[in-house]
Amino acid sequence: MIVLGLTGSIGMGKSTTARMFAEEGVPVHDSDAAVHRLYAGEAAPVVEKLFPGTVVDGAVDRTRLTRAVVGKPDALKALEDLIHPMVRRDADRFVADHRRKGTPLVLLDIPLLFETGGENRVDKIVVVTAPHEVQRERVLSRPGMTEEKFAAILKRQVPDEEKRRRADFIIDTSLGMYAARLAVRDIVGQLTAR
Structure with missing residues (x-):
């Protein structure tokens, strides 16, 4: 079985x-x-203990959690140190389940693949990319997004150029849906051809 990792910076598609x-x-x-499943389940009591007042009706309230960690690097790191291993265990169960089934190819969609050492958990890596102007336009069109938030997010991510350099496959999403779909089909074909 091939484990394919998919990653890309914010707004890349x-x-x-x-x-x-x-x-x-x-x-x-x-x-x-x-993360959404974990916030509604096993992570909720642990997040509440770490950040009191962030759980409502048994699930993490993302707005409250954001307020508890925004602009606080130590709080954000504590949250990541809690959540990332839980997500990794969830992904490991997914891979193990498909390995047992004999599935030829699975995809792990990992936003922070390079930032969290995820490249060691996959066999091949697909990076989605787009020119910076396209990325910026996509991200700033999101509700509540500002130039400052966008800059802060980019600062925490491995630069797009570095991601592309480390990729096995690159999909430029600025070329449109049809081109992206053809690229996906090509990658699937290459990796499942026997």
Whole structure:
């Protein structure tokens, strides 16, 4: 079985590309979705203990949690130190399950793949990219996003150029959905050809 890692900086089209892999029949583990599940389940009591007042009706309230960690590097690091291992265990269970089933290819959608050492957990890496102007336009169109928030997020991420250098496959999402879908099909074909 091949474990393919998908990553890309904010606003590069990673989630849309992950859906394209799923539409091609590739099982996808979505790290963001795993965080949502964990926040509504096993992580909630631990997050509440670490950041009192952030859990409402048994689930982490993301708005309250953001207020508790924004601008506080130590608090953010404590949260990441708690959540990242939980997400990793969730992904490991997903991979083990598909390995048992004999699935030929799975995709781990990991936003911070390089930043968290995730490249050691995958066999190949796909990086989604787009020119900076396109990325900026996409990100700043999101509700509540500001230039300052965007700059802060980019500062914490491995630069796009470095990600592309370390990739096995690159998908430029600025070329449109059709081109991205063709690139996804090509990658799936290359990795599943026997």
